[in-house]
Amino acid sequence: MRVERAINASVSVRDLSLNFGAVQVLQALNLDIAEGEFVVLLGPSGCGKSTLLNCIAGLLDITDGRIFIKGRNVTWEEPKDRGIGMVFQSYALYPQMSVEKNLSFGLRVARLPKDEIAQRIARAAEILQIEQLLQRKPAALSGGQRQRVAIGRALVRDVDVFLFDEPLSNLDAKLRSELRVEIKLLHRRLQNTMIYVTHDQIEAMTLADRIAVMRGGVIQQFDAPQAIYNRPVNRFVAGFLGSPAMNFLEGQVEKDGPYLRFAADGLSVPLSTYAFADGAPPAPGAAALGIRPEHVSLNSGDGWPFSAQAVVEVVEPMGSDTLVWLKLAGQKFSVRMSSERAPQAGDQVTIGFDPMRASLFDAAGDRL
Numbered sequence: 001m002r003v004e005r006a007i008n009a010s011v012s013v014r015d016l017s018l019n020f021g022a023v024q025v026l027q028a029l030n031l032d033i034a035e036g037e038f039v040v041l042l043g044p045s046g047c048g049k050s051t052l053l054n055c056i057a058g059l060l061d062i063t064d065g066r067i068f069i070k071g072r073n074v075t076w077e078e079p080k081d082r083g084i085g086m087v088f089q090s091y092a093l094y095p096q097m098s099v100e101k102n103l104s105f106g107l108r109v110a111r112l113p114k115d116e117i118a119q120r121i122a123r124a125a126e127i128l129q130i131e132q133l134l135q136r137k138p139a140a141l142s143g144g145q146r147q148r149v150a151i152g153r154a155l156v157r158d159v160d161v162f163l164f165d166e167p168l169s170n171l172d173a174k175l176r177s178e179l180r181v182e183i184k185l186l187h188r189r190l191q192n193t194m195i196y197v198t199h200d201q202i203e204a205m206t207l208a209d210r211i212a213v214m215r216g217g218v219i220q221q222f223d224a225p226q227a228i229y230n231r232p233v234n235r236f237v238a239g240f241l242g243s244p245a246m247n248f249l250e251g252q253v254e255k256d257g258p259y260l261r262f263a264a265d266g267l268s269v270p271l272s273t274y275a276f277a278d279g280a281p282p283a284p285g286a287a288a289l290g291i292r293p294e295h296v297s298l299n300s301g302d303g304w305p306f307s308a309q310a311v312v313e314v315v316e317p318m319g320s321d322t323l324v325w326l327k328l329a330g331q332k333f334s335v336r337m338s339s340e341r342a343p344q345a346g347d348q349v350t351i352g353f354d355p356m357r358a359s360l361f362d363a364a365g366d367r368l
């Protein structure tokens with residue numbers, strides 16, 4: 001028998017397609033995840049993230065393609081034989097069993113020796129700080145504690161790869177941020193490969209070594225959080241990451257002698273040709289200039305490669321920061337700034353930004 005191996009990857013997905021009847025949910029998808037990497041699958045509801053995770057877990061029969069875990073073709077293997085542990089949003093604990101029994105259930109089924117089971121439970125309980133809860137039933141636990149037990153159940157199985165499907169989305173905001181930090185610490189301690197599904201961009205940015213941004217069953221960009229934030233490949237990715245969302249000014253790229261500029265209704269932004277060093281400068285035509293609200297300065301003096309006058313329409317205090325809304329070239333535009341220096345509605349202000357920090361997208365929405 002020929003053994004197919006994917007090189008140097010902990011999890012490899014090759015040309016994966018999955019249809020539900022006539023609906024194509026995943027289309028010839030490829031993904032290579034390195035050993036020990038924390039990868040987040042991020043995207044809007046219905047984009048296929050959970051479906052992809054379930055395919056890797058073996059919970060769905062795929063339509064086409066192959067899946068490798070630790071170099072082994074597991075495409076047609078049972079979930080239990082794949083070396084994965086899965087944590088769901090809904091905890092999926094046995095309500096009639098104590099925490100200890102919940103943790104040991106799979107190990108008892110697999111007929112592991114008693115002392116080995118006890119050791120593994122003790123270690124997981126210590127890591128997750130649930131030692132005092134081992135004799136309780138799930139009904140007597142808080143949501144956060146239940147999710148710890150659910151993570152513990154994956155932990156005791158000593159798996160190669162952890163799969164998380166929106167594990168924190170049933171918890172309140174405070175608990176969510178606490179457990180987020182704990183999952184990060186858990187990854188640092190265990191150094192296992194982890195694949196984590198969420199639609200929460202903060203979770204994605206804070207947890208991931210790399211984020212795969214998905215839309216309509218297709219991975220749009222797979223890169224480090226900062227790279228996705230700074231150099232989004234298209235308008236969808238640019239708009240999905242960052243809060244508040246990136247500003248998009250509709251206009252066109254024009255020639256200005258030997259230079260290029262972005263023009264929109266009385267506005268002219270010089271475009272440095274350095275920015276296009278990795279490709280040819282764009283041809284003149286319809287385009288959108290994307291600039292993040294936090295990369296715009298307000299009333300902070302001269303010296304900006306681009307500056308313009310505007311009148312403040314709405315001011316939204318957000319605590320330490322304030323969001324200022326105004327119109328630029330007749331289009332909605334937001335600036336995020338320190339609350340101490342925030343203007344008031346009706347004030348005339350000067351905004352400035354460095355076009356090198358902006359992103360330029362063509363009419364199809366792709367990055368130029």
Ligand SMILES: Nc1ncnc2c1ncn2[C@@H]1O[C@H](COP(=O)(O)OP(=O)(O)OP(=O)(O)O)[C@@H](O)[C@H]1O
Nearest residue numbers: 020023025043044045046047048049050051052199
């Ligand atoms: N059993 C099924 N039969 C038919 N269509 C399905 C089935 N399961 C999922 N789908 C469809 O597949 C698409 C992807 O679903 P999936 O659950 O993977 O999305 P998701 O990105 O995880 O979204 P969410 O964040 O809402 O869970 C959706 O359009 C969904 O309606």
